[in-house]
Amino acid sequence: DVKVTQSSRYLVKRTGEKVFLECVQDMDHENMFWYRQDPGLGLRLIYFSYDVKMKEKGDIPEGYSVSREKKERFSLILESASTNQTSMYLCASSDGTSGYYNEQFFGPGTRLTVL
Amino acid sequence: AQSVAQPEDQVNVAEGNPLTVKCTYSVSGNPYLFWYVQYPNRGLQFLLKYITGDNLVKGSYGFEAEFNKSQTSFHLKKPSALVSDSALYFCAVRDRGAAGNKLTFGGGTRVLVKP
Incomplete structure:
Protein backbone atom coordinates (compact mmCIF):
# COMPACT_ATOMS: atom_id res chain seq x y z
CA ASP A 1 0.00 0.00 0.00
CA VAL A 2 1.04 3.52 -0.70
CA LYS A 3 1.93 5.39 2.41
CA VAL A 4 2.06 9.15 2.65
CA THR A 5 3.18 10.50 5.99
CA GLN A 6 3.17 14.03 7.33
CA SER A 7 5.50 15.20 10.06
CA SER A 8 2.86 16.48 12.47
CA ARG A 9 -0.85 15.90 13.04
CA TYR A 10 -1.31 19.08 15.04
CA LEU A 11 0.81 22.21 15.07
CA VAL A 12 0.41 25.54 16.87
CA LYS A 13 2.53 28.50 15.80
CA ARG A 14 2.72 32.22 16.41
CA THR A 15 2.10 34.92 13.85
CA GLY A 16 5.29 35.71 11.97
CA GLU A 17 6.98 32.38 12.62
CA LYS A 18 8.47 30.36 9.79
CA VAL A 19 6.69 27.03 9.55
CA PHE A 20 7.83 23.83 7.84
CA LEU A 21 5.42 21.04 6.97
CA GLU A 22 7.05 17.84 5.80
CA CYS A 23 5.60 15.10 3.64
CA VAL A 24 7.15 11.77 2.70
CA GLN A 25 5.83 9.09 0.35
CA ASP A 26 7.19 5.59 -0.05
CA MET A 27 5.95 4.58 -3.52
CA ASP A 28 8.47 6.34 -5.74
CA HIS A 29 5.76 8.64 -7.11
CA GLU A 30 6.75 11.45 -9.44
CA ASN A 31 3.96 13.83 -8.49
CA MET A 32 3.44 15.39 -5.09
CA PHE A 33 0.90 17.98 -3.99
CA TRP A 34 0.07 20.31 -1.12
CA TYR A 35 -3.53 21.29 -0.45
CA ARG A 36 -5.29 23.21 2.23
CA GLN A 37 -8.75 22.15 3.35
CA ASP A 38 -11.24 24.62 4.75
CA PRO A 39 -14.92 23.99 5.55
CA GLY A 40 -17.16 24.63 2.57
CA LEU A 41 -14.23 25.33 0.27
CA GLY A 42 -13.09 21.78 -0.25
CA LEU A 43 -9.44 21.24 -1.10
CA ARG A 44 -7.48 23.99 -2.76
CA LEU A 45 -4.15 23.31 -4.40
CA ILE A 46 -1.23 25.34 -3.07
CA TYR A 47 1.71 23.89 -4.99
CA PHE A 48 2.60 20.71 -6.78
CA SER A 49 5.77 19.06 -8.03
CA TYR A 50 6.18 16.61 -10.87
CA ASP A 51 9.86 15.91 -10.37
CA VAL A 52 12.74 16.60 -8.03
CA LYS A 53 13.50 20.33 -7.83
CA MET A 54 10.49 21.06 -10.06
CA LYS A 55 7.47 22.92 -8.76
CA GLU A 56 4.42 24.68 -10.06
CA LYS A 57 2.03 27.06 -8.41
CA GLY A 58 -1.45 25.88 -7.69
CA ASP A 59 -4.51 27.99 -7.14
CA ILE A 60 -3.48 29.68 -3.88
CA PRO A 61 0.34 29.90 -3.65
CA GLU A 62 0.55 33.30 -1.98
CA GLY A 63 2.32 33.17 1.36
CA TYR A 64 3.72 29.68 0.73
CA SER A 65 6.80 28.14 -0.83
CA VAL A 66 7.86 24.54 -1.37
CA SER A 67 10.97 22.45 -1.63
CA ARG A 68 11.58 19.10 -3.26
CA GLU A 69 15.20 18.05 -2.93
CA LYS A 70 14.50 14.31 -2.95
CA LYS A 71 11.86 12.39 -4.83
CA GLU A 72 10.15 11.06 -1.72
CA ARG A 73 9.98 14.32 0.22
CA PHE A 74 7.97 17.47 -0.42
CA SER A 75 8.06 20.34 2.05
CA LEU A 76 5.64 23.21 2.44
CA ILE A 77 7.01 26.40 3.95
CA LEU A 78 5.07 29.27 5.42
CA GLU A 79 7.62 32.08 5.34
CA SER A 80 5.80 34.22 7.90
CA ALA A 81 2.74 32.55 9.31
CA SER A 82 -0.48 34.52 9.54
CA THR A 83 -3.78 33.76 11.22
CA ASN A 84 -5.51 33.28 7.87
CA GLN A 85 -3.23 30.32 7.26
CA THR A 86 -4.89 28.41 10.07
CA SER A 87 -6.17 25.35 8.24
CA MET A 88 -5.85 21.63 7.60
CA TYR A 89 -2.96 20.90 5.25
CA LEU A 90 -3.00 17.74 3.17
CA CYS A 91 -0.15 16.26 1.19
CA ALA A 92 -0.73 13.83 -1.67
CA SER A 93 1.25 11.88 -4.23
CA SER A 94 0.50 10.12 -7.50
CA ASP A 95 2.24 8.06 -10.11
CA GLY A 96 3.15 10.25 -13.05
CA THR A 97 4.28 7.61 -15.48
CA SER A 98 0.88 6.40 -16.69
CA GLY A 99 -0.76 9.63 -17.62
CA TYR A 100 -2.72 12.16 -15.73
CA TYR A 101 -5.59 9.98 -14.64
CA ASN A 102 -3.95 8.26 -11.71
CA GLU A 103 -5.54 8.76 -8.33
CA ARG A 111 -3.99 20.80 11.42
CA LEU A 112 -2.14 24.08 11.78
CA THR A 113 -3.28 26.80 14.13
CA VAL A 114 -1.62 30.21 13.90
CA LEU A 115 -2.16 32.40 16.95
CA ALA B 1 -10.88 26.34 -16.50
CA GLN B 2 -12.25 23.33 -14.71
CA SER B 3 -14.69 23.37 -11.82
CA VAL B 4 -16.80 21.06 -9.70
CA ALA B 5 -20.01 21.67 -7.80
CA GLN B 6 -21.44 19.60 -4.99
CA PRO B 7 -24.83 21.22 -4.43
CA GLU B 8 -25.59 19.61 -1.07
CA ASP B 9 -23.58 20.45 2.03
CA GLN B 10 -25.11 17.51 3.89
CA VAL B 11 -27.09 14.41 3.03
CA ASN B 12 -29.02 12.50 5.67
CA VAL B 13 -30.13 8.95 5.03
CA ALA B 14 -31.40 6.06 7.11
CA GLU B 15 -29.31 2.93 7.30
CA GLY B 16 -30.34 0.48 4.60
CA ASN B 17 -31.71 3.15 2.30
CA PRO B 18 -30.10 4.19 -0.98
CA LEU B 19 -27.48 6.92 -0.80
CA THR B 20 -26.81 9.48 -3.54
CA VAL B 21 -24.24 12.26 -3.42
CA LYS B 22 -24.46 14.72 -6.30
CA CYS B 23 -21.65 16.18 -8.37
CA THR B 24 -21.63 18.30 -11.50
CA TYR B 25 -18.56 19.46 -13.35
CA SER B 26 -17.38 21.91 -15.96
CA VAL B 27 -14.43 21.37 -18.27
CA SER B 28 -13.56 22.63 -21.71
CA GLY B 29 -12.75 19.17 -23.01
CA ASN B 30 -13.38 15.65 -21.74
CA PRO B 31 -13.07 14.93 -18.03
CA TYR B 32 -11.35 12.55 -15.71
CA LEU B 33 -13.62 12.30 -12.66
CA PHE B 34 -12.89 11.06 -9.15
CA TRP B 35 -14.62 10.46 -5.83
CA TYR B 36 -12.79 10.54 -2.51
CA VAL B 37 -14.01 9.96 1.03
CA GLN B 38 -12.66 11.45 4.25
CA TYR B 39 -13.39 9.81 7.58
CA PRO B 40 -13.02 11.92 10.74
CA ASN B 41 -9.45 13.03 11.43
CA ARG B 42 -8.15 11.15 8.41
CA GLY B 43 -6.78 11.99 5.01
CA LEU B 44 -8.76 11.44 1.84
CA GLN B 45 -9.20 7.94 0.47
CA PHE B 46 -9.79 7.18 -3.19
CA LEU B 47 -13.18 5.56 -3.96
CA LEU B 48 -13.45 5.39 -7.74
CA LYS B 49 -12.72 7.16 -11.01
CA TYR B 50 -14.09 7.59 -14.50
CA ILE B 51 -11.56 7.65 -17.30
CA THR B 52 -13.37 6.35 -20.35
CA GLY B 53 -15.69 3.57 -21.42
CA ASP B 54 -18.64 2.31 -19.38
CA ASN B 55 -20.57 5.17 -17.82
CA LEU B 56 -21.21 3.17 -14.65
CA VAL B 57 -18.10 2.89 -12.54
CA LYS B 58 -17.81 0.58 -9.55
CA GLY B 59 -15.50 1.36 -6.68
CA SER B 60 -14.57 0.53 -3.11
CA TYR B 61 -16.94 -0.27 -0.24
CA GLY B 62 -19.92 -0.95 -2.55
CA PHE B 63 -19.99 2.55 -4.06
CA GLU B 64 -20.62 3.27 -7.71
CA ALA B 65 -20.96 6.39 -9.82
CA GLU B 66 -22.62 7.19 -13.10
CA PHE B 67 -21.04 9.47 -15.65
CA ASN B 68 -23.61 11.48 -17.59
CA LYS B 69 -21.99 13.61 -20.27
CA SER B 70 -25.14 15.42 -21.36
CA GLN B 71 -25.88 16.51 -17.79
CA THR B 72 -22.19 16.95 -16.91
CA SER B 73 -22.78 14.94 -13.76
CA PHE B 74 -20.99 12.20 -11.86
CA HIS B 75 -23.25 11.26 -8.94
CA LEU B 76 -22.02 8.82 -6.31
CA LYS B 77 -24.42 6.07 -5.26
CA LYS B 78 -24.71 3.20 -2.85
CA PRO B 79 -27.76 0.91 -2.89
CA SER B 80 -27.86 0.35 0.87
CA ALA B 81 -26.12 2.79 3.19
CA LEU B 82 -24.30 1.78 6.36
CA VAL B 83 -23.73 3.85 9.49
CA SER B 84 -20.02 3.48 8.78
CA ASP B 85 -20.50 5.37 5.48
CA SER B 86 -20.94 8.56 7.49
CA ALA B 87 -18.09 10.75 6.26
CA LEU B 88 -17.18 13.70 4.07
CA TYR B 89 -17.26 13.01 0.32
CA PHE B 90 -15.40 14.95 -2.35
CA CYS B 91 -15.83 14.93 -6.10
CA ALA B 92 -12.87 16.01 -8.26
CA VAL B 93 -12.28 16.65 -11.94
CA ARG B 94 -9.36 16.98 -14.28
CA ASP B 95 -9.68 18.32 -17.80
CA ARG B 96 -7.94 15.86 -20.10
CA GLY B 97 -6.79 18.65 -22.34
CA ALA B 98 -5.20 20.70 -19.60
CA ALA B 99 -1.50 20.74 -18.98
CA GLY B 100 -0.14 19.41 -15.74
CA ASN B 101 -1.80 17.07 -13.30
CA LYS B 102 -4.09 19.32 -11.36
CA LEU B 103 -7.32 18.13 -9.83
CA THR B 104 -10.08 20.53 -8.91
CA PHE B 105 -12.15 19.46 -5.91
CA GLY B 106 -15.70 20.28 -4.97
CA GLY B 107 -16.59 21.75 -1.60
CA GLY B 108 -17.52 18.38 -0.13
CA THR B 109 -20.77 16.78 1.03
CA ARG B 110 -21.16 15.46 4.53
CA VAL B 111 -23.11 12.21 4.69
CA LEU B 112 -24.86 11.21 7.88
CA VAL B 113 -26.31 7.72 7.98
CA LYS B 114 -28.67 7.20 10.91
CA PRO B 115 -29.33 3.79 12.44
Missing part, protein backbone atom coordinates in the same frame (compact mmCIF):
# COMPACT_ATOMS: atom_id res chain seq x y z
CA GLN A 104 -3.81 10.72 -5.66
CA PHE A 105 -2.89 9.18 -2.31
CA PHE A 106 -3.25 11.42 0.70
CA GLY A 107 -1.49 11.77 4.00
CA PRO A 108 -3.44 12.10 7.27
CA GLY A 109 -3.17 15.89 7.30
CA THR A 110 -1.65 18.51 9.58
